[in-house]
Structure formats: structure tokens, C-alpha cells
Amino acid sequence: MTTVLATAAAIAALAAAGALPVVAGVGLRWVSVTLAPLAGAVLAALSATASLTFGGTLLSWFVGLAALAAACAFGLWVVRPDLGPRRAAPGAAGGAVHRLMGVVGFLAVVGACAWSLRGLRSPTVGFDARALWVMRPGWFLQSHAHLLVDLKARGLVLTQSAYPPLVSASAAVAWKLTDVHTARLGVTTVAVLNGCALASAALALVECGRGMAGRVARAWVPMVAGIVAAVLLVVVAAGVTEPFLSNGYADPLWSLAAVGAVAFGLQLRDDPSARAATVVLILVAGTTKDEGLVTAIALVVLVAARSIGLAGLRGAWHRWAAPAVVAGCELAVLAWWPVMMRVIGARGASSTFTSDTDLSHRADATVHGMSPYLHVLVLAVPLAVVGGLVLSGVRRRGGVGHDLWAWVALSTGLTAVGAVLVASTSPIGPWILSTVHRITEYPILQGWWIIGVWAVVAAAGLGGSRPDAPASAPTDDVEEHGPGPTPVGDPVGVVG
Amino acid sequence: MLVTVVSTLVVVVSLVALVGQAVRGSRTVDAQLGARAVRDATIDDAFYACIDTQVHSLVGPGRTVALGGDNLADVVTMLKGFGAWVTVADPASTADVVLTLHDGPAAPGTCLGTRVIGTYRGPDGRTTVRVGTGAQVAGQGPPPAPPL
Secondary structure: OOHHHHHHHHHHHHHHHHHHHHHHHHOOOHHHHHHHHHHHHHHHHHHHHHHHHHOOOHHHHHHHHHHHHHHHHHHHHHHOHHHOOOOOOOOOOOOHHHHHHHHHHHHHHHHHHHHHHHHHHOOOOOHHHHHHHOOHHHHHOOOHHHHHHHHHOHHHOOHHHHOOOHHHHHHHHHHHHHOOOOHHHHHHHHHHHHHHHHHHHHHHHHHHHHHHHOOEOOOHHHHHHHHHHHHHHHHHHHHHHOOHHHOOOOHHHHHHHHHHHHHHHHHOOOOHHHHHHHHHHHHHHHOOOHHHHHHHHHHHHHHHHHHHHHHHHHOOHHHHHHHHHHHHHHHHHHHHHHHHHHHHOOOOOOOOEOOHHHHHHHHHHHHHHHHHHOOHHHHHHHHHHHHHHHOHHHHHHOOOOOHHHHHHHHHHHHHHHHHHHHHEOOOHHHHHHHHHHHHOHHHHHHHHHHHHHHHHHHHHHHHOEOOOOOOOOOOOOOOOOOOOOOOOOOOOOOOO | OHHHHHHHHHHHHHHHHHHHHHHHHHHHHHHOOOHHHHHHHHHHHHHHHHHHHHHHOOOOOOOEEEEOOOOHHHHHHHHHHHOOOOEEOOOHHHOOEEEEEEEOOOOOOOEOOEEEEEEEEOOOOOEEEEEOOOOOEOOOOOOOOOOO
């Protein structure tokens, strides 16, 4: 079997495993197409963790968990027919043009993603990819006893083998299903998952534009702006993440998934469909790499805070119970692998921290190391200030989340990664030199997404207010939160 | 009026910035397809495939291995070459085969000058040393370092 065929088969298997839970949560939306393989990858990561915890083969767990997820989806549709896959989006009012823009946006984004993965024509397997990410799949396919030895034996030196399992587990599923055990197949499978995460994050911009369309007189303006911004962001993101987008590294996957989670969970209108997409993307980010785990935990808290809001805290228990339960479940899933690493005493599972005397030097080196990569903030900050001062009304009326949420998410991720650099004992100079361009991918991409959202909001400002539009739409702004009137013109669905 | 002016400004500035960065991004991706990048990747791939084949000639099914030598770089090279499939012994002293790398000048039967050496300890305590076979890559190593 060729690598291309094997990759297609592997992604199809992951998508098949993830499709039903995604459709159950998100509905029949274009973004469900790109989320399905990612949900399958999360199931692969959980299968690897379950295999390590309880024994049994990775593939048995993968099939079992996929079947369980499918059964839960069907069960949900039996109990709650109103949550069926063809349910309408909240306040859906889409016409033919609106649906056409959804199709065009999806095809444009997927086409841009495919074009951005042209780096795969070079047979590159990255250093860390070969040493860890697409080497570890073989461990997941060994017996339980040998998997424990691989993760624990001090003679194997590699402390990064305690990193979360999603990338290696997905490659292991690909190897097992296709019987092609090559590093190259691991790289191509991860690259396509990167493309799915990138497309998901970009499709949030398309939905942002479509969501604002019902609020403006010239509805096509924000919709076209959303598509243009989404396509441009795909190409920008490919540039930010290359060569790691196509050489098997894990950094692009968690960074892009985290950006997508912010887009769906903190920027788009807070509805069940967007919340379900957010859960998938948060789990991808948190089960891919340690930096992603820290960022994902922060995003879980932020998304729950947005869902609950001040009104939720003041209201009855059921206003905050559901978001709190979802957040608790996400945290439990995210914690499973790192807890297991400590329980079995895996190499690299425990960290040592530096003495106080080094902190200022390390903090200085970290700030100076990161700064050259964050020049996007020079544009994003003033744009956000101007937009916040003049266009916040347009943004609120369009139902787009407050910009501060995205900035808090950016700052939290940046601070978390920076704090790890400052607080650990590894020599800071070589560490910064060898990793800073990868670990800053998330804040860089988040900065560009903030710019993209403001472009769509500003385009809506140019579209002119619809005379029959209500004065304000419900949002979950940092300052304002309330039930508000029913959203108008938010037909994000394919089946609007 | 103010909203229209500022909206126009924000749209123009953000789209110009996005287009400019997209052009840069596209060039970055294209750089991965340059002749040198492809050649380096091909050599890298051939080197590790060669190491892998030589280890297959030394380690039979079900036999446990230890990664020998006190050079960290060699251990990492061995993990990259065949870490996915070998059965690691724990403790290392119980291994059926101790694998090490021997770097030398480019020569037939080597992977860019590197050979895999297998050391076997028999039940009587005698050791046997064998050299990996079955693949070679001409030239002098190490292979070009891919980006970190």
C-alpha cells in the first residue's frame, strides 16, 4: 500500500470513529467534516491511555470507544430528538445565498489547507518526529508489559516520551490498520490532522461572517469578508507553522486546535453547536503536548466562565451546572494521561524547578527569546483598541464574543509556556534557541485570528444596519451577559 | 460616519497585513520544496532506513535489546532508527543483544560511515560480536540535521 493510500485509509478510519459523536454534538455543519478526524484522534489518544491503564490492545480500545461514542450519540437522539443531526441552528434564518456562502467558504478553506500542505512533497521527517512522535507508535502497538518498559526504562534516556499521546496514538492506529509501519505514514497522518485543525479554526471565521449577515443591510459583505479572512489565515498559519506543519511535529496541532477552541468557544455566539466543537478542539490541544495541556486547561476555565457568566452565577443552579459538569469532564479526560505517567513512574513525568536566584535571568532570556516572534502583536493590539473603542457596538450586535476573551486566552497560553521556561532547570539558552519558534506558534496564530475577526466585524460595519434588526443581540461580553432576545441571522448550519 | 471610516480603516489595514503575511507564509512553505531540502530529507531517510535494516540482521524475533554506548547522540540515533519496534530489556543487563553504533570513514556496508554492532552474551558467559548487514548508504555522515 502506498503512503498516500495508507494516509487516506487512516484518516477515513479516524473520521469514521469521530463522525457520530461530532454530529451528535455539533450537528450537520461543514465544520463537522474537519472535526470528525480530530475527534477520532482524541479517541485514539484515549485508547492509548486506556490500554496503558487497563491493558488490552490499542486497536481493541479504539474500536470499543468508537462504538461506545456512537451508541451514546444514538442514545442522545432517541432521548432528545430535538438534538438530532439536522437540527436548525439557533435563530437560523438562512436563505440560498447564505447556504451558498457556507459551501463556498468550506471549499475555499479546505482547498487552501490542501495547498498549504504541499510541503509534504518533500519526504522530510523532523528530528523530534523521528525521535519521538512517529517512533512512539511502535510502543503503543507492543504488549502492555513492554509499553511499560518503554515508558519507564531509564536507559532509553528520552524524557519527552511522557508527552501526551494523541499524535503517536493516531499514527499507531494508522500503522495497525494499514500494516504500513513507516515514519513517513506517521508524518502524513499528523499533517492531515494539522490540516483539519487549521480548517476548523478557519471555518470559525466563515461562520463569524455568516453569523453577522442577518444583522446588516448588505448581508454579503461580512460573509465574503469571513471567507476571504479565513483563506488568508490558512496561508498565514501555514507560514507560521512550517516546516513543522508537514514534518510530524506536534506543535502545530495543539496550537491550531487551541486557536480553533478560542474561536468557537470564546468568539462565536455561545450555542450548543459551538460548545461541542470547542470541546473537541480543547481535547485535541490538551492530549497532544504538555504546552497544549496547560493551555487547554486554561481554555476549559475560560469557556466555562463565558458560558456561566455573571448572570449564571446569580441565577439558579442549572444555569451554571451544565457548563461546570462539561468543564469537569474535560479536565478529567485531560488529566488522565499525565496522572498515569506519574503513577507508573515514567521518564520525564516529574519536573524539577530552578532556584530563585536564576529566575530573573531566565525570565529575561525568555522575554527576549520570545519577543522577536510576537511582532504580530504590534498590529493586533492597536487594531483591537481602535476596534474596541469604535466597533464594539457592531461586534455586540453581530453576536460575536468580546475581544477581551481572545486576549485573555492568548495571554494565558503565553504566560503558561513562559512560566515553564522560567521555572524549570534545563539550560535556558539552548532551550530557547531550539524551541521558541515552535512554542510561540499559539500566541502568534491567536494574534492573527484576532485581526481576522476584527476584519469581519469591520466589514459588517460597512454593510450597514438592517432597519428591522433589534438594537442588540445576546452576547456573552465580559461586561454584559444575559439571556437577551433571540438571536437573529445566525444560520451557521448547512441545513439552516 | 465614524463607524464607516473606522470600519474601512480596519478592513484595509487587516487585509493588507493578512495578504502580506500570506505571501510570506507561502514562500516559507515553498522553501520546503527546494532541491536542497528535498535532497537532505532523502539522505536522512536513507540513513535511518539503513540503520533499521542492519538492526533487523542482528536482532531476531522475540529477542530483547539494550542500547549500548555512553554517547547520548548515539542512543538518540538508535531510537530514531529502530526504537519503534525493538523490545527493550529492563534491566539492560538482561538483554539478549547490546546494540551500539560504530562511526568510521565512508565504506561499503556502512550507513554514511556508521555500522550497527551487536554484542551477544552466551549462556557460558562468552561474548560474540556481529556487524549489521543488508543495507548501505554511500557518503560520509552524519546525515544533514533537519530543523529542530
